Amino acid sequence: RLTPGGGPRRPQRPRATPAGGSRITPKRVILTIVALLAGWIALSIVLFMISAQTSKGVSSEAEDALAGGGSLLTGSTILVLGSDARDVPGGEGETGRADSMMLLRVGFGNVRRLSILRDSLTTIPGQTGEQKINGAYAFGGAPLLIETLEGFLGNGLEVNHLVEVNFNNFPKLIDSLGGVLIDNRTELKAPFFDSAVVAPGDCAPGGGGENGEQPSEGFRMKEGECRLDGAQALTYARIRQNLADPGEDDADRAARQQNVLSGIRSQVLSPVTLLRLPWIAWESPRAVRTDLKGPGLATLFIDLVTGGTGKTRVLEPSGSVGTGLVISEEEKAAAVEELLGGS
The missing domain is CATH 3.30.420.590 (Nucleotidyltransferase; domain 5)
Structure with a gap:
């Protein structure tokens, strides 16, 4: 064929397509992401159910x-x-x-x-x-x-x-979440007890000791926000005596335990948690012993996460x-x- 100017028309090259003959389109990308996400969630559900069925129950x-x-x-x-x-x-x-x-x-x-x-x-x-x-x-x-x-x-x-x-496995659940952020309402200074560990150096009053480490005389934690790993969060929740405030009682201890639960809930709702979902799904049933079976335990966990943060x-x-x-x-x-x- 001739062009309007009289010359021959240059033949058009066929558009290149990816291997397999299909083009990468936004729709295909979205569908792929959705499929991967569904598979990731399905894997997490399977791991949760297996873990729940193989975990030790109550007597x-x-x-x-x-x-x-x-x-x-x-x-x-x-x-x-x-x-x-x-x-x-x-x-x-x-x-x-x-x-x-x-x-x-x-x-x-x-x-x-x-x-x-x-x-x-x-x-x-x-x-x-x-x-x-x-x-x-x-x-x-x-x-x-x-x-x-x-x-x-x-x-x-x-x-x-x-x-x-289960105090042996509860820290593993918190570690699978990447730790929890605690809003500590008052300075803590507690003597060591069985299984207790020190808080992170940057959480200690005055910033901790050398190399950011805490002194070994006990669990010390300043007022304000602090990120704790599993063992540290368990220690925080179990403190019975606060030498920094001798007037504390069981109600203050209950408030610290509620702080840990609130921190877990906030961490579970974080978008980053999706990347850790299979590990969280596996560790969650192992953190407790219960009469609830897999579906019932899953329902309880969902209710705890979505049921609000009421006092x-x-x-x-x-x-x-x-x-x-x-x-x-x-x-x-x-x-x-x-x-x-x-x-």
Whole structure:
């Protein structure tokens, strides 16, 4: 063919296409990303379910002590328990005192929390006189603690499910998240206890010692934000005595534990967490022992993340007897009503 000027038309070269004959378009890129993301999430779900099925659960005696029933979708009461016991290799673990106790009311996309002060005085079945409620775990493990707690609070409260925090594996969950950011409300100076570690050097009052390391006399942490790894966060949550503020009590300790839970929630909701999702999915079930199976445990974790950051109610003592705390019947009734959604 001739061009308008009379010359021959130059033949056009065919457009180059990628190998396979298809062009790279924005649509193809988006579809590829979506497919990879779906595969990444599917892998995480599979790892979570495998981990949940192979993780150690609670004892059959503890399951028998639970009220049963209660749907995580419509409303269920869950006892979250941390103890100072440690697993013994090849055994069932030691029995220690309950280190922390919190009741969760989960349902309708909402989570309400009630922290039980471990020094609260009550009657423990099979024991004489009033004793601190956390002693029930030492006398009879989770089954006796469940029975004691239901009798202590009364007002129709029943525990439907049990979640025991595994102190051996809990730090691994936080490490899989890349640590947690803690908003510490007051300076901390605590003596060492079993499994305690020092806080990061840049979190210590005055900036830490040489090379950013903390002195070895105890756990010291300045007021303000600080990023902690798993072992450090566990130490922070378990501190019982703050030498920087001798007036602190169990309510302050409960507030520190709530700080850790809030830090975990914030970290889970961070976009960066998506890159760590398979590791988080694997470690999450191993951080606890529970009667909940894979789907139920997944529902609980989702509720805890999406159910808001509502304030945790702490039982208010009306007085004390020695080192024990007296909780009035009026306070118990009001706390249970609020937990169950009556107010």
